[in-house]
Amino acid sequence: MNLLKSEARKVRYDETIESPLEKIEALLKSDYLLSKRAIGLLLLQGDTEIQNLVKEREGENYKPIEEVAKEIQSRYRYPLNYVITKSRYEEADKITARVLTLPLEFKISFSERLSRIMMNPITGIPILFIILYFGLYQFVGVFGAQVLVNFFENVIFGEYINPFINNIVAKYIPYILIQGLFAGDYGIITLGVRYAVALILPIVSTFFIAFSIMEDTGYFPRLAMLIDRLFKSIGLSGRAVIPMVLGFGCDTMATMVTRVLETKREKVIATLLLALAIPCSAQLGVILAILSSNPKAFWIWAVVVILIFLAVGYLTSKIMPGEKPSFYMEIPPLRMPILSNVLTKTYTRVEWYFMEVFPLFILASILIWMGQITGLFNLIVKSLEPLVNSIGLPDKAALVFLFGFFRRDYGAAGLYDLQQTGILSGVQLAVSAVTLTLFVPCIAQFSMMVKERGIKTAIGIALFIFPFAFLIGFMLNIILTTIAVLT
Template sequence: MHCHDIATQLKNVPKNAKKIVLAGNPNAGKSVFFNAFTGMYVDVSNFPGTTIDISYGKYKDYIVIDTPGVYGVSSFNDEEIVARDIITSADIVVNVVDAVHLDRDLFLTQQIIDMGIPIIIALNMMDEAKAQGIEIDVDKLSQLLGVPVIPTVAVKNLGIEEVKNRLEEAKVGNSDPELQSKLAELLKQVHNRAEALLILEDDPHVAKRHQMEGAKLREEIYTKRRQRVNEIIDQVVRDTKTQSNFKMKLSRWMVNPLTGVPILIGILYIIYKLIAVFVAQTVVDFTEGYIFAGLYEPFIRGIIGQWIPENSALGTILIGEFGVLTMTVTYVLGLLLPLVIGFYFALSVMEDSGYLPRVAALVDRVLMKLGLNGRAIIPLILGFGCVTMATITTRLLGSKREKFIATALLGFTIPCSAQLGIIAGLITPLGWKLFILYVGIIFIVFVLIGTLLNLFLPGESTDLLIDLPPLRLPRINNVLKKTWTKSYAFIKEAGPLFALGALLIGLLQVTGALDMLIDAVAPITTGLLKLPKESAVAFIMGIIRRDFGAAGLTSIDMTPLQTVLSLVVITLFVPCIASILVLFKERGIRDAILIWGGSWILAFGVGGIMAALLL
């Protein structure tokens, strides 16, 4: 897509609309400004990637477009490509800059200035800069850059109105004369200063668009830009800190492996108690067991049953055990919604406090060995709540390769919270030795899959480029807004898929295909896995719902080692039908078939090895 066409590709954006583009590094506060301009809520996150979808709205006669948080305009990853094409189409750029990390953020500022796009700077988080002993000469900074600079504290609504009132003062700033002379020559061919700069910086997409070769000057231009930013910082910033405070010490402890790992384990334990114990048991017992299974399902069966017999084909599909109007509603609203709200609440607290980027930094080195970077910790943690939800959040990863690896690890090895609760109930009475055996096998498989995929998948994974925002107490309004927005978006997107899954199950039931599948799997369970024949039902039910499969094992008489083997297989077994549908939607047919088919081979393969060695 041509950069000047991207804005007009958005719904309801007039072709000749004057565009204000919000640009800035991750965590600078762009989304707060977007909300202030348009009145629309956008996820306000401390973790890069949460605004990867393009958001836009109207302010007076302008169209305001948000961009992903990036450190520079280029084509290194999907976020930068999206940001590049939107920024180069802008009439005015409102550059939101983090005052605490001015030396980092001004690189993007200077690059936009070099592009010749009118710009106005919102120097945000001035309160946090002051708290950390950082003094900034705002007038001097404005003079050196040649553009308006307005100090703001966006979360307290300070300075935002001044930014709005001074939009028309946006102008092209001061650029390096030597760079301008090189651009002048290239402008005779390209006729667009922003794209001419990107060609000089060897952007392959823009160069190809103009049927040209990149000028191979990226390193030279970047080095000089960095030097200019450093010179500006030396003139406008004064550090008055005399000693580090507790927050700074705590921040260092969180990213140091010796102290960070125990802190992470402690926080994950709290989250486990909140989600897996309180929500998954107490809350879900009430919502799923009492409200929906106890009240709603008998009510809806009573109404529909007056017109359609429950044991008829249509009745089975609508109000049967796996009915569209029974299981789907109970599962989505009674079971899934409380878990989703719980996990997004915990995630929002971690985001808003500034802890989540520190977790990413802490685990980055380990995850790199699996072909991922620290950013992947989010879907992996979410997978313990719901693999379907976690698969959707792999969108925030930087490359298709990373998305495939993360999705495969989720589908193969991560049990969801509903399944996890039943697994815990089955394995706890067996003693700690068998518990360690179960956890150890799943962990080994997790590491082997990630290592092998990293070794054999073509391409390279992206590096983790992340800043560590100041630690702060979470703002309850912001946490609740994010929790509600994310939960609603997930249910809105996943709900229809669950309904489709229930419809497919109903069709399998009424056609007899479900029984045929159970009979087909039975020889594998009794022969290869050396398990009772009845366990085949549990595996087939696991396709429908992962916790159904695990729950199906509770009524089967097995030895302790058979129980451990069956739990390993049910954990590695194919994702539930809702996750499968999301898998096809997110990864495409080819990748989804590879992951889905691979999970069958993996589950029964590992189970067969265990059976041969242990039984």
């Protein structure tokens, strides 16, 4: 017969629960897949799914059942769920106590010792910085964004693909207009594919390798407990550290992951901060590459962005109504990451990212091409120029900001090209890097914001960020020019 109905070991509950439970069992008339006792217990625990099922099956009969459940709940101030679960744990303890003995003092293993060192703020915070320095800065910023990007950009594309494509196109396509679609400054292959493959792919891949390693070791819960107090002051709980770190890889993906946060308030704050102050890996990689030649500009950029992250988070948490977040998290044991798992995870993430990026890059190339032949593109660039000039940047930067609309990284990548030509001063580098970091989320992130938070919130956030980014750029330009720390 039905296994679920077989006589298993029963948990005896408190008499105050047992007698109404019997009443409910007697009142239940229909046949359910589960035993009547199980149905009764689920009703007492307030399981809405079962309530609806019973309401539907029992019809008129549901009322007295509901009354019994209500009556017994009124006798406990604690939810019955708690009372029932407690009895079950006691029963489980009784069973295990007969067969299981645990040593009174646990031997503290090496991984446990390491775990405690990571959780102790005195040792844990330096460890965090070491991880950030080697994992993010050295591995992603230097190895990914500089060594690998240089190789792909200058060797693969610069020496082989671009000349080859330009040659072929010049040879076989007689029309200059169509030539521009594939080759030249803004061609699909020479610009779109080049940005995606040579610039973005190495950065994103190295980031996700680092992220997967941290994830598999179990470092994130330890990071979360270290940072919870700080995050509380910006309206978030330590739990939000995972989407925030992920945001350094891809803000779009991170916006999706804000689902794990508990309250609506926390989700909105996290979404805003991701859109505003967390640069994605492509952006970060490019910005690091650009600013690496000017350490002072790098520090100004880093300090300004961190301050804005904290200040905007703090103010938002003061203004926004809603319940305060609470923090609780299991701390799993530290584990050695397994290479094959790390690679599989990295592969699926990079694949997701690439499927997202690649069509947009191609589309952007086509739009730019169309804009160019119709003259619309120049018109927009021209109208952006005064805005760009107002924050102290040259006309050419307008192009970069326009690119930024298509994708954050696309804009940053444009900045990279601009910097290569050497026309930006130190102040201009810092100002443009800050403004681009804060600037609107890319199309993909924005559409994810709409999907996760609703159109109103998404537009509200965008409307705040756009003027805010330029305002900060404007002020930063004035301050930096006045105090002249950069040349």
